[in-house]
Structures are given as C-alpha cells and as structure tokens.
Amino acid sequence: MSNCSQCIMKRFNALKTLTHDELERFSDHKTSLIIKKGENIMTEGNSINGLYCIQDGKCKLTKLNTNGKEQIIKFIKGGDILGHRSILSEEPVGLNATALEDMRVCFIPKGDILESIKDNPQFSLNLIKNISLQLSHANTSISQMAQKPVKDRLAETLLSLEEIFGVDNEDCIDVILTREEIANTIGTATESAIRLLSNLKKDGVIDLLGKKIKILNKNALKNISEGY
C-alpha cells in the first residue's frame, strides 16, 4: 500500500503542513478506494466519518433542488480534499460528490484528522482557510447567478473550467461534461446551454469537438462574461 508521506497529492492541499509522524499515522489507517464514473463519494445528508483525499480523477459537487433539478456547485480534481467541512462542523454532508470519471481516492478516518487538528494548529488553520475560500467563492457565485444573464454565466464557467482542469494535448478543456451538466452548472435549461454554445462556436469564440470544448478567444469570452 502507498505511503502518505511520499504522496505528491499532499503538496496541493491542507495536508502539506502535517508532520512526518502524522502522515505515517494516516498511512497506517487510510484506505484507498476506486470510485467508478457516476458513483458517489459522498451523498447529501449522509454523515461522514473521515476525510477524502483525491488522488486522481474528477468529480462534481451537486445539490438536489426541491424541484428535483441538480445544481452543480463546484468541481473537484486530484489534490483536493473532501469532507473536512462536515468533520469540523460536525454536520451531515451538504453536497453530493459524484465521479465524472473513474477516481482513485484515499479515505482517512475522522479520529486521525481530529488528532491532527488538536496537535497541529497550522493544519486546522489551513482547513479553515480552505472553507473560508469556498465561502468567498460561493458568495461571488450567488451574486453572478442572481444578476448575470445566462450567456455571461456560460462564458464565465468555460473560463473557470479551463482554469481548474487545464487543457489536453489538443488545447481542449480537460474535462468531459454533458451539455446537461454544463446547463446544471450555470443554472439554465439544457437546450439554452446548447444554443448558447452553438452561438459561441458560430462567433469563433470556442470550438466544439464532440463533448470537448476548445477556447479560441479567451479575451472575447472574458468580455462576454462581464456583459460586453
């Protein structure tokens, strides 16, 4: 079994402040999981008894609306952690984490996390900073959802997806989403998302290669996202 103290993923998240001893303890107790595409790592409303550290693969964090529609709140990739909010606040998980592709994930039991929180103030602080940053992003999101038209939100989302996932060897945004998932991210009907994507393609701002999306004119997208 792999060792936490040698894992490169810890460079990217709050775990980077842990001591060698703490990482060794994590190694001893952690379990590695394979999550298949479409499966949930966590489910809204369930309680959780540990922290997930994403080794590889991408997932979406979603919320089911009262009308049954899915809202995508955030995207997660290798190096990110999941479940710390629930551990710290001692509340059930607030969002579904659903794999967009097969994933490799490490699960570290709650006890070990709480131990490190108690012993290592810098670790706690990093977890708090992570949650604070999420809150800050969420507030920005509220504002944009409430006040920007769908077209602007789509442009914003495409830029943000490229920011998060980068591009593949053909310069396409390196994540595969259905049109419905894009619509559920920006909060619109699937048909509207499809239509607006087609328009952006017609205007030469993006290219559509099946589900893959390539940004051709980042500045134009930025302008659209700001309402110009």
Add this chain to the structure above:
Amino acid sequence: MSNCSQCIMKRFNALKTLTHDELERFSDHKTSLIIKKGENIMTEGNSINGLYCIQDGKCKLTKLNTNGKEQIIKFIKGGDILGHRSILSEEPVGLNATALEDMRVCFIPKGDILESIKDNPQFSLNLIKNISLQLSHANTSISQMAQKPVKDRLAETLLSLEEIFGVDNEDCIDVILTREEIANTIGTATESAIRLLSNLKKDGVIDLLGKKIKILNKNALKNISEGY
C-alpha cells in the same frame, strides 16, 4: 463602559464559550461604536483588525457586481458577529456590511481574538461552525438563484426575512427594506420585485403597509417558494 461578561449578546454567538477571564480581557480592549443608517461597518476588499459584535440594529451584507449592481448576500442583526472569517483566513473582507438602521456595535481587537482562538479550542470550533453554516447556506442560495424563478425566490426571501427578524406588534416583518433592496436580495429588477409584491398582495398572501410587509398566508408563500 459596558462589560462583555455581562453582555447578553454573547449568549447568541460563538463568544458564549469564552471564559470569564477572556471576556474581561475583551472588555478592557473593546470599543463601542455607533454606526448610522447607511454607513458601512466593513467594506469589501478592506483589511480588518478585529471582530465586530452587533449589539443592536440590522445590516445587510452586500457585494458589488462587475456591472455595478449590488447583491445582498445576507442579513445581520443583534447578537451576530462580523469579521471572524477575515481574521481566520487572514484575507481582506469579502462583503460590505451596511447599516439598515442606526446600530450599536462592539469592536474587539484581533489580538484578543487570536489569543482566545489559541487558548480556547471550543471558541475556535464555534467560529468554524459559524463559517461552515454560512457556506452551507450559501450553497443553497446558489442553487435557488440558479434554478428558481423570481416569484419563488421572492416568496422564499419573505419567509426568510420573517424568520430572521421576526414580526413587530402589527405582525409585520420587523425590518424596513426598500423595494430596491428586496430586488437586490432576490436578484431581479426593482420593477419586477414591486410587481410581484403587488400580485402577492392581490392574491391575499401578503399585505403591504408602506414599506412594511405582513405575511398573511405562510403556507401559500411556502408553496410558491417551492414552485406550486
């Protein structure tokens, strides 16, 4: 000057877990402020060097959009605290806190807060829980802004305002907001908010007495907020 250990406001927030000694230290260093209606307690982007504890009065937390429009993210009342996110995350303030009426506010310097965070794990934990809860609410908000029509969001907002502020002796929601502020909460044009309020009145669901709003049929509002 008033004394923190005797202040009833501390019952309602994370400060309730502080020891007598800690509260005495706060008392020695705190300053009391009067914030006039329309003035800011905190301003988006500014840094902050302490925590505000609201004694009395109401304020709105807002964000200025790129298009210059104000989005109201949250309402704050007596007993709430402000600024802890910024202190914990060591980042500038993310939102404007603007008084909706004259307010009495206590300011406790950052140093004292950090001291208590270090000494009193339960205090830290309560601050974290507060931020986590805000994040949870924010995620719900994103989903509703993205997917619910304006009418549903207005109904939701009216229920939530009554929840937060209660009612006065005439059963009206106990906060005075302009129609524009209501519009900026639900993310719509002022005229649309006015029109929808008029419709709700015509349907006997609410009553409008100047700026005061009285909920006549809470169940009907709840149904509307869920799309029925």
Add this chain to the structure above:
DNA sequence: AAAAATAAATGATAAATGTCATAATTAGGA
C-alpha cells in the same frame, strides 16, 4: 407647510429564457 427629491407603482414593449416537438448524432449494451 411647501418644494424638491426619492421611491413606489403601473403600463407598454422588448429581450431573454424555457418548453415542447422533432431530427440528427453519438454512445453503450446485447
């Protein structure tokens, strides 16, 4: 109390977005 400024209300219209229907394309399973 009168005047001026601001806010609320309402109608007319335009623009944005959703819904439904249907065709074309793609992906996945037998």
Add this chain to the structure above:
DNA sequence: TCCTAATTATGACATTTATCATTTATTTTT
C-alpha cells in the same frame, strides 16, 4: 456489429423578466 437508448441540435412558440416611460406616493429638505 447492430440495435437501442441517450445525447445533441435546432425550430417554433410560450412564458418570464427587463427596460423604458410615466404617474402617483412618500420622504426629505428648505
């Protein structure tokens, strides 16, 4: 590989929401 189901795409139309213009009411200032 073929067949089926799902996804993507597009048109026609309905509904929602924004914008602009104007009137009425309320608040603030003089």
